[in-house]
Amino acid sequence: MMRISFSIIGLVLATAPSLGQGFVNTFGGSTAETGVGVAPAGPGFVVGTGRFISPGIGHQASLLQVDGTGNFPAWEPVPGLVGRSFMQATVVSADGGAFIAGSVIPTGTSTHDAFVARFSANGSQVWITQPQLNGDEQYYTVHALADGGCIAAGVRAPGQGLGHDALVSRFAADGTLAWSTTIDEFSDIEAHAIAIQGNDVMLTGRQQNFGGTSDAWIARLNLAGDIIWTSSWGGVRTEIGRALKAIGPGAFLLAGSTNSDVPLDVTEGRRKDQVYLVAFDLNGDSLWTRAIGDTLFDRRAFALDIAPNGDLLLVGERSPTIGSSDAFAYRLSPLGTIVWERAWDTGDEERLLSISALPDGFVAAGWSFGPASHQVLLVRRDPNGN
Numbered sequence: 001m002m003r004i005s006f007s008i009i010g011l012v013l014a015t016a017p018s019l020g021q022g023f024v025n026t027f028g029g030s031t032a033e034t035g036v037g038v039a040p041a042g043p044g045f046v047v048g049t050g051r052f053i054s055p056g057i058g059h060q061a062s063l064l065q066v067d068g069t070g071n072f073p074a075w076e077p078v079p080g081l082v083g084r085s086f087m088q089a090t091v092v093s094a095d096g097g098a099f100i101a102g103s104v105i106p107t108g109t110s111t112h113d114a115f116v117a118r119f120s121a122n123g124s125q126v127w128i129t130q131p132q133l134n135g136d137e138q139y140y141t142v143h144a145l146a147d148g149g150c151i152a153a154g155v156r157a158p159g160q161g162l163g164h165d166a167l168v169s170r171f172a173a174d175g176t177l178a179w180s181t182t183i184d185e186f187s188d189i190e191a192h193a194i195a196i197q198g199n200d201v202m203l204t205g206r207q208q209n210f211g212g213t214s215d216a217w218i219a220r221l222n223l224a225g226d227i228i229w230t231s232s233w234g235g236v237r238t239e240i241g242r243a244l245k246a247i248g249p250g251a252f253l254l255a256g257s258t259n260s261d262v263p264l265d266v267t268e269g270r271r272k273d274q275v276y277l278v279a280f281d282l283n284g285d286s287l288w289t290r291a292i293g294d295t296l297f298d299r300r301a302f303a304l305d306i307a308p309n310g311d312l313l314l315v316g317e318r319s320p321t322i323g324s325s326d327a328f329a330y331r332l333s334p335l336g337t338i339v340w341e342r343a344w345d346t347g348d349e350e351r352l353l354s355i356s357a358l359p360d361g362f363v364a365a366g367w368s369f370g371p372a373s374h375q376v377l378l379v380r381r382d383p384n385g386n
Contacts, residue, residue, distance in 0.1 A: 022361070022382060023070035024344050026368050028375030035064070035365030035376040037090025037354045039098050041123070043068045047365045048090030048100050048354075049075070049376055058084035061102050070378055078117060080128040083107040085115075086138070088154070090354070093144040096121035101142035101152045104130065111136040116152050116171055127175035134158070137167055140205075143194040148173030153191040153203055156182055163188035166205065166217075170225060179225040189217055193244040195252050199223050200282060204241030204254045207232050216241035216256055216276065218284060231284040235260025239276055243304035243314075247279065247334065251287060254278045255314055257300040258291055265295040268321075273298040275314065277336050290336040296320065299328070303364070305357040307383065310334050315352035315364045318343060327352045327366055327377060329385060342385040346370060350377055 027033065028051075037048035047064040061078045078085065081104045088102040097120045103112035114137040117128035131137075133156065140154035149172045156167040166183040168191065183189060188208035195202045199222050207217035215234025218241065221227050233239060235258065242256040258276035265272055274293025280286050293299045297318040305313045312332040319325040327350035331339040344350060347370020355364040361382040368377040 021069060022380050022386060024346065024377075024379050025066075025070040026346055026372070026375040026377055027064060027066075027073045028373065030373050032374035033064075033376045034367040034374065035353065035378060036087050037100070038356055038363050038365035038378065039090050039092045040356060040358065040363070041065065041098070045363055045378070045380075046090070046098060047376060047378060048087045050087045050102075051075075052374075059086050061085035061087035061100070061104070063100070064376060066378065070380060078128070079125060080117070081115065083109070086112070088138065088140045089142045089152075091142050091144055091150075092356070093118065093150070094146050094148060097126070099142045099144055099150045099152075101139035101154075103138040103154075111157075112138045114139045114152070114154060114167070114169075116142060116150065116169075116175075118150070118175065129171065129175045129177065131169060131177045131180060133167075133180060139167070139169075140191065141193050143196055145170075145196070149178070151194055151196065151201060153194050155190050158182075163208070164190055166191040166203065166219065168201070168203065168221060168225065170223070181221065181225045181227065183219055183227060183230060185217075185230065191217075191219075192240075192242050195244040195246045196223075197246040197250070197252070202244055202246075202252050204244045204256070206240045207234075209234070213238045215239050216254060216258075216278065218254065218280070220282065220284065229284060233278055233286070233289075237271065241276075241278075242300075242302045242316075245304050245306055247306070250282045252280055253304065253312070254280070255301040255304040257316075262291060262293065263295050267295075273300050275299045275301045275316070275330070277301075288335065292330070292336070292338065298325075301330075302351065302353045302366075303355045305355045305362065307331070307357050307362075308359060311339065312336065313355055313357055313362050315355045315366070317349075317351040323349070325349045325351060327364075327368075327379065329355075329362070329364060329379070329381065331383075331385060340385050342381065344377075344379060346377065347372075352377065352379065
């Protein structure tokens with residue numbers, strides 16, 4: 001068993017923040033750290049983190065624990081992973097604990113093995129599993145189930161030069177692999193996000209086109225792992241689905257990026273990415289779509305959550321030029337109308353990759369690249385983005 005650095009909880013309780021206290025903090029050393037998922041943990045937060053330790057050790061999946069004010073950081077590596085390990089997702093479980101997911105390249109090998117781990121509400125590791133699957137596998141996302149289990153999804157490379165298939169796996173509450181399904185289309189596919197409603201499992205990601213562009217890919221399965229349908233949306237250029245949420249009975253919302261039907265930036269001679277939103281039903285039919293952006297910035301959404309009042313909270317990056325970016329957050333109405341936009345510049349480049357809605361705002365995690373190297377970026381804001 002292992003504690004997620006919750007030895008600091010006594011100190012956290014003594015310094016519990018006031019409601020809605022905001023911060024924008026970075027954490028890390030001189031190498032590289034990335035926050036890929038964030039979840040409330042008692043009065044503080046736990047951040048799923050990918051860390052590059054050293055050339056000899058390589059990458060290490062770790063958990064970063066901070067208090068409610070974004071201070072007193074403590075790191076712990078995820079136990080049970082031998083080799084170079086990569087954190088990709090963190091999500092709160094039904095009992096107040098957390099699931100994490102990613103992959104590990106075992107010592108002496110060159111391919112990824114996907115892993116999922118479950119932690120209890122008090123921070124102890126309940127189990128960790130690496131299912132024995134053929135090929136190179138990585139989980140990019142994980143979704144908790146009401147029965148204490150979870151569903152993870154990502155990619156599987158069946159062999160050299162054969163591209164990626166979407167990989168979906170269900171785990172029971174004790175970590176047993178219930179089933180694993182590979183979705184193989186005519187081209188390279190990646191699964192980046194999961195949403196579950198009743199017996200329906202929805203996925204989104206990207207489907208590579210032969211011309212080098214991609215379409216936003218979606219799929220519907222049931223909880224038994226049966227594939228009901230797959231589909232995609234795309235224009236003449238590139239669309240990607242990065243986040244997915246259920247937004248009502250039989251309705252789901254995809255968030256990502258598009259540069260197909262957008263204005264030409266005559267200064268740079270290219271069409272910049274815009275935030276891409278598609279609401280759709282259980283048949284895969286579009287309910288509404290929206291692109292948010294202009295010719296001033298590339299805007300890409302990487303994560304989505306639903307505020308207590310039903311508003312949409314999106315985070316990602318906006319880039320005025322190639323090689324420079326700021327982290328951003330949007331609050332939108334349930335139909336995608338902008339309420340406010342906020343941006344944060346802490347270095348040369350920033351990106352937010354995960355968001356969790358809170359009763360008094362939200363917390364988001366990602367990375368900042370600047371003079372102090374590549375570090376975890378953690379942002380907490382109130383409902384007005386302040």
